[in-house]
Amino acid sequence: MATNRLKAAGxxxxxxxxxxxxAAADLVFxxxxxxxxxxxxxxxxxxxxxxxxxxxxxERDGGIGGVAIEVLECETGYNxxxxxxxxxxxxxxxxxxxxxxSTGITYQLIPKATADGIPxxxxxYGRTSAKNGEVFRWVFNYPANYWDGxxxxxxxxxxxxxxxxxGKKIALVYHNSxxxxxxxxxxxxxxxxxxxxxxxxxVDHPGQEQKSQxxxxxxxxxxxxxxxxxxxxxxxxxxxxVNIRYPMENFxxxxxxxxxxxxxxxxxxxDGYKALTFHNLGDDYPVYDDLQSYVVDAGKAAGAGDxxxxxxxxxxxxxxxxxTEAARTAQEIHGTADxxxxxxxxxxxxxxxxxxxxxxxxxPNFGPTFSVTCSNHGGDGLGAVAQWDAGAKEWSLIxxxxxxxxxxxxxxxxxxxxxxxxENGITPGCN
Amino acid sequence: MLYREAGDFKTSYREDNQSFPIRFDRxxxxxxxxxxxxxxxxxxxxxxxxxxxxxxxxxxxxxIGLNILVGYCGQVSLGTGGFMAVGAYATYKLMxxxxxxxxxxxxxxxxxxxxxxGVLFGLPSLRIKGFYLAVATLAAQFFxxxxxxxxxxxxxxxxxxxxxxxxxxxxxxxxxxxxxxAWVTYLFCLLFLxxxxxxxxxxxxxxxxxxxxxxxxxxxxxxxxxxNPLKAKLTAFAVSSFFIGISGSLFFAVYLGAVEVGExxxxxxxxxVLFMIIIGGLxxxxxxxxxxxxxxxxxxxLKNLLVGGFGWPTDLAAHLEFMIVGGLIVTFLVAxxxxxxxxxxxxxxxxxxxxxxx
Numbered sequence: 114m115a116t117n118r119l120k121a122a123g124x125x126x127x128x129x130x131x132x133x134x135x136a137a138a139d140l141v142f143x144x145x146x147x148x149x150x151x152x153x154x155x156x157x158x159x160x161x162x163x164x165x166x167x168x169x170x171x172e173r174d175g176g177i178g179g180v181a182i183e184v185l186e187c188e189t190g191y192n193x194x195x196x197x198x199x200x201x202x203x204x205x206x207x208x209x210x211x212x213x214x215s216t217g218i219t220y221q222l223i224p225k226a227t228a229d230g231i232p233x234x235x236x237x238y239g240r241t242s243a244k245n246g247e248v249f250r251w252v253f254n255y256p257a258n259y260w261d262g263x264x265x266x267x268x269x270x271x272x273x274x275x276x277x278x279x280g281k282k283i284a285l286v287y288h289n290s291x292x293x294x295x296x297x298x299x300x301x302x303x304x305x306x307x308x309x310x311x312x313x314x315x316v317d318h319p320g321q322e323q324k325s326q327x328x329x330x331x332x333x334x335x336x337x338x339x340x341x342x343x344x345x346x347x348x349x350x351x352x353x354x355v356n357i358r359y360p361m362e363n364f365x366x367x368x369x370x371x372x373x374x375x376x377x378x379x380x381x382x383x384d385g386y387k388a389l390t391f392h393n394l395g396d397d398y399p400v401y402d403d404l405q406s407y408v409v410d411a412g413k414a415a416g417a418g419d420x421x422x423x424x425x426x427x428x429x430x431x432x433x434x435x436x437t438e439a440a441r442t443a444q445e446i447h448g449t450a451d452x453x454x455x456x457x458x459x460x461x462x463x464x465x466x467x468x469x470x471x472x473x474x475x476x477p478n479f480g481p482t483f484s485v486t487c488s489n490h491g492g493d494g495l496g497a498v499a500q501w502d503a504g505a506k507e508w509s510l511i512x513x514x515x516x517x518x519x520x521x522x523x524x525x526x527x528x529x530x531x532x533x534x535x536e537n538g539i540t541p542g543c544n
Numbered sequence: 545m546l547y548r549e550a551g552d553f554k555t556s557y558r559e560d561n562q563s564f565p566i567r568f569d570r571x572x573x574x575x576x577x578x579x580x581x582x583x584x585x586x587x588x589x590x591x592x593x594x595x596x597x598x599x600x601x602x603x604x605x606x607x608i609g610l611n612i613l614v615g616y617c618g619q620v621s622l623g624t625g626g627f628m629a630v631g632a633y634a635t636y637k638l639m640x641x642x643x644x645x646x647x648x649x650x651x652x653x654x655x656x657x658x659x660x661x662g663v664l665f666g667l668p669s670l671r672i673k674g675f676y677l678a679v680a681t682l683a684a685q686f687f688x689x690x691x692x693x694x695x696x697x698x699x700x701x702x703x704x705x706x707x708x709x710x711x712x713x714x715x716x717x718x719x720x721x722x723x724x725x726a727w728v729t730y731l732f733c734l735l736f737l738x739x740x741x742x743x744x745x746x747x748x749x750x751x752x753x754x755x756x757x758x759x760x761x762x763x764x765x766x767x768x769x770x771x772n773p774l775k776a777k778l779t780a781f782a783v784s785s786f787f788i789g790i791s792g793s794l795f796f797a798v799y800l801g802a803v804e805v806g807e808x809x810x811x812x813x814x815x816x817v818l819f820m821i822i823i824g825g826l827x828x829x830x831x832x833x834x835x836x837x838x839x840x841x842x843x844x845x846l847k848n849l850l851v852g853g854f855g856w857p858t859d860l861a862a863h864l865e866f867m868i869v870g871g872l873i874v875t876f877l878v879a880x881x882x883x884x885x886x887x888x889x890x891x892x893x894x895x896x897x898x899x900x901x902x
Contacts, residue, residue: 148859188847188858193800193807198595198844205591220706220802228722240704289693291704291804298703315693318806416859529703536710 139183140176140440140452142167142433143203145196145213148416151319152191152344154374155425157416159214160186162429164415165408169400170437172407177440178450191344193217200225209457210234210436216292219252224537227251231454232461234439236432237262237368237391241295242529244491246462247541249530253461255435255492256483257391257517259341259367260525263296264517265389265496266339266365267303272512279308284335286326286342286350289315293341296367300339302521320346327353340366347375355382362387365498371508372425376501384503387511388424391496392431392480394508396422400430400475424499424508434474439464462487481514487543494519547895563745566892580734585727593726598799600840601733602791607820607832608744609787614818615827616748617780618760619669623681625813626688627785629805630658631792633698636707639720639797640700647712647719647797651736655789661688662785669777673763685814692805708802720797729798736794740787745829747783756780757827788817823873825885834884842869 146160147153167182176182185206187199196218200211211226211233213219219239226233227250234253235243241260243252270278285300287293297313304311312335314326320342327350330338338359342350347370354364362385366375371388404421408414420426443452443460452460465484471477483492495514502509534541552567554560564570588597606624613621634654638645665684669677692698699707711721718724719732747753755776758766767773796803803809816839824835843865850861880887894901 146858148857149862153859186858188851188862190862193803194599197800201591201594205589216704217706217804217807220704220708220804221800224708224722224801289806291706294703294705318810538711 139181139207141183141185141203141207141209142436143185143187143199143206143208143211145187145189145199145203145211145215145218147189147191147214149188150190150192150344151321154348155344155369155372156191156214158372158374158420158423158425159429159432161414161416161418161420162426162431163212163433164429165404165421165426166430166433167437168408168413168415169404172411172413173403177437178444180450182437189213189215189218191215191217193221197221197225204229204231207454209440209452209454210461212236212432212436214238216240216295217290220291223249223252230458232458234432234436234461236428236435238292241491242526242533244489244526245530245541246485246487246490247530247543248534248539249490251458253485253490255464255485255490256466256480257368257494257496258491259295260299260522261491261494261496261517262367262389263299263339264303264522265498265515266367267300267307267309268515268518269365269387269498269512270337271307278336281309281337282312282333282335283309284312284314284330284333284338286314286316286323286330286338286340288320288342288346289317292343296339296341298525299522302525303518306518306521316342316346316350319344321349323349323353327357327359330354330359331357337363337365340364340370342366342370342375347372348378351376351379351383351386354386355379361385362500365389368428368496371499371501373423373506373508374425376503377506381503383501386501388499388501388508389496390424390499390508390510391514392427393478394424394427394499394510396427398476398479403475431480434476435464435466438466438470438474461485462490494522547892547898549896561749566896577738581731585731588726588730590726593730594799595844596841597730598733598794600836601730601737602794602799603817603820603840604833604836605733605737605740605794606788606791606817607824607836608740608829609784609791610817611821611824611826611829611832612744612748612756612787613780613784615821615825615831616753616760617756617777617784618673619666619777619780620674620678621681621784622678622811622814622818623665623684623688624788624817625809625811626685627658627662627788628792628795628813629688629692629809630661630785631655631789632796632803632809633692633707633805634658634789635793635797636700636709637698639710639712643710643712647714650712651790651793651797654793655786658789658792659782659786662781662788663778666778666781666785669781670774682811682814685811689805689809692809704804706802706804707796709797712797720801722801724798733794733798736790740790741829741833744783744787748829752776752779752783760827819873821883823876823883825883828883828885830888831883831885834888838884839869842872 147156243249366388376383439461481495820835825831
């Protein structure tokens with residue numbers, strides 16, 4: 114008898130486990146993160162911010178529209194092959210949206226996710242011409258992209274030189290990959306327009322060897338250096354710039370080269386280094402009180418829980434916020450709380466970020482307002498410049514959010530997306 | 545009791561020289577082939593194809609190629625990644641230049657182009673050997689990656705420097721591109737692996753293979769008995785590069801669909817394939833397959849076990865994975881320096897005697 118009861122209990126337990134396994138229909142957001150390898154210093158804070166914001170919504174509001182969020186973390190190591198494995202492993206779990214935080218993996222996923230009907234949001238990275246939503250139906254890159262970033266950097270240099278930079282020499286130190294090569298075409302176009310001389314200095318993966326590049330900078334003395342770096346390359350570049358005593362205020366990084374982890378190793382020497390950003394910095398926002406009480410104090414913080422308030426943590430949180438707001442929009446449009454990836458796409462395409470919305474989320478003034486439409490998957494492309502204060506160990510915005518040079522960028526985006534459409538037999542359109 | 549030669553009579557030279565002289569082996573291989581060709585395509589899904597099967601099949605082809613050069617001919621090469629890149633970029637240029645030609649032809653042509661490049665970089669092997677040759681091939685690795693990064697013609701001037709495979713098919717089924725079905729890509733790569741394995745096996749037991757092995761074992765003696773070192777070394781480079789080119793081509797067109805040369809075909813790839821043949825067994829076709837399986841499947845298995853099974857944090861699992869795979873490599877090599885293939889051979893010897901080993 115006893116064995117029978119035991120068997121029955123065991124069977125009940127097994128069936129309970131089986132039923133509890135696919136716990137109803139959660140909203141699944143895969144987090145293709147990297148906490149190992151040469152890019153981990155930047156991958157960890159972003160992923161922590163992304164997951165903590167999702168945890169906050171689960172703990173405080175019970176998810177989105179009453180449906181719990183499930184974050185599936187998968188380690189990619191910033192490696193394309195592992196990224197593909199992660200995509201294949203998570204897409205069957207009902208993934209609503211992919212944010213791979215890697216331009217290489219984004220290029221990989223654009224055709225795959227389009228064929229599978231799952232949206233991709235490459236926020237401030239990925240393929241720039243995905244801004245043209247008529248060609249890239251499933252890919253979004255709001256609120257800003259690389260070509261916007263290149264233009265912001267040039268605009269900032271223009272503003273510092275009273276609008277005239279003809280004859281100046283500007284160097285681009287870039288990660289020798291799809292990511293680092295993105296801004297070259299824009300910078301070349303802008304160079305034709307403004308008359309500066311562009312100097313290209315590629316740095317090979319992972320970027321620990323930069324002596325020769327910075328020796329060249331020391332010899333040729335460019336007036337400004339723009340950097341497209343990521344991971345360990347950022348720290349090395351900033352240290353090398355300090356070593357050759359390059360004036361830090363003439364050194365501007367893209368938003369991916371502007372985290373605390375990039376400047377801290379160079380100590381006081383990094384004072385005055387500039388980086389672009391498309392959202393605000395610091396932890397002076399009401400949402401941080403909730404994060405503290407619902408997530409950190411409850412012991413549910415992702416990772417070591419020591420990245421709160423850093424630039425990339427904020428960006429991860431911003432990415433999660435835009436994703437969940439798009440999911441909310443999708444729920445409203447379709448009148449159901451259980452959304453599918455296709456509905457998620459509609460929500461992203463109808464996303465509007467207003468001042469009231471951000472204030473309601475505890476993030477007043479956190480980023481510029483924008484709205485997404487079918488023909489514009491890239492938002493308004495506003496960006497600002499932040500400067501590092503090594504004494505106070507914090508970033509502060511030194512400019513307002515300004516627009517990019519759309520006059521130059523628009524034709525480039527049309528040309529690149531049209532070429533993609535022709536190559537892949539896509540008829541551009543909103544249906 | 546099952547594993548016996550007794551009663552399995554060979555009555556012709558042909559039978560005497562077959563690849564699997566023991567009946568049990570023959571049946572096992574035939575069953576495996578039937579399973580792989582007729583059953584797996586019906587059950588395979590996207591995950592199994594893209595995360596497990598394709599990388600295994602493609603790396604196995606690369607490992608067979610490198611094994612011909614290193615294992616059979618004794619010429620150490622660290623240029624595998626560069627040669628795979630030649631295969632990939634050749635396929636890309638062919639695919640975009642001649643869209644109407646079948647992808648099978650493109651893959652084979654890409655192998656041929658890589659063979660040519662391989663012969664070119666094999667020329668130094670006529671003068672230098674051992675570690676010095678390894679350094680020369682290392683130069684090939686860096687030169688080729690630099691070349692594909694530097695010259696925009698190779699990537700059709702795309703802004704990002706990436707190459708991406710357009711959709712091409714065989715018999716109306718898409719093989720490349722995002723709409724390719726899992727079973728089609730699987731079968732496509734499997735057939736190429738079988739083709740390469742068969743060709744490699746038959747080359748290595750013919751005149752050519754014997755001249756490679758003569759060069760490997762002692763080049764001066766080989767020359768004295770009439771082996772032409774120029775011909776032997778350069779054919780080894782050509783055949784090896786042909787297979788590596790095919791694997792690079794499939795790696796780009798079928799498996800990833802979009803690559804950039806620095807990341808996909810860096811020095812790490814050269815080391816990975818070299819480790820595969822060292823762990824699998826130098827100078828053994830089966831060793832190439834075992835080594836590829838070991839280094840491709842084990843990390844995926846460990847990840848699924850640690851993260852999916854135990855629910856451990858992903859970073860901890862990733863670090864543990866390095867330690868476990870590294871530890872196993874050391875253990876295997878200490879236990880059997882000639883690799884998994886030798887381990888398997890010793891196992892077979894024991895099986896033949898079992899259960900009466902004395």
